Amino acid sequence: MKLIDAIEGQEYVIQDIETDDEELDAFLFSLGCYSGETITVVSHIKSGCVVSIKDARYTIDNQLADAIVI
Template identity: 35%
Template sequence: MTLSEADLNVSYFVADVSKLDPEVQEFLATLGCYVGQEINLVSRVSDNFIISLRNSRYSIDGVLARHISVEPLLCEHRLRA
């Protein structure tokens, strides 16, 4: 699923960002958004998404949210982090 389809206040991990341009992938990495990282969707208003990454909150647009693939964060993933 994509981040734009995620439920609010549920923990996910980033599964894929490879559909984005390399420059955008690099920008996301500087925010801490990379494959395997825990991510939470805090709020969704229209086409704006507030996400929580590594104890920080960021606002991203729907285009970006639709290109970040996420999977539910299960207990075994949390243990590896």
Template identity: 40%
Template sequence: MSLAKGMLNTPYTVNYVNTEHEDIRDFLFTLGCYPGEKVTIISKLASNYIINIKNARYSIDEDLAKAIMI
């Protein structure tokens, strides 16, 4: 399932990043979003997601949330 379908304040483990675009994969990797890492959705506002990875908060759009498979 993708992170976009996840529930708020529930920790998930990233299984893989489902995208063919290398730049998106590299961007998520720089945030610390790679297989085995824990990610939590803090809030959803419209198509923006506030996520917590390694005690840091990031804002991502729905396309990125759909690429993160949990």
């Protein structure tokens, strides 16, 4: 399933990042967002969701949330 459908507060393991944008992929990697790592959706908001990766909070938009397979 996609991150967009994740249940709030539940920890998921990232399966894949579906993007052709290699730089974005590398950037997400440096934040600790890559397949095999865990990710938690803290809350869903209108434009996307608030996620917890490693020990930081980020807001990502729906397009990006749609590219993260968990």
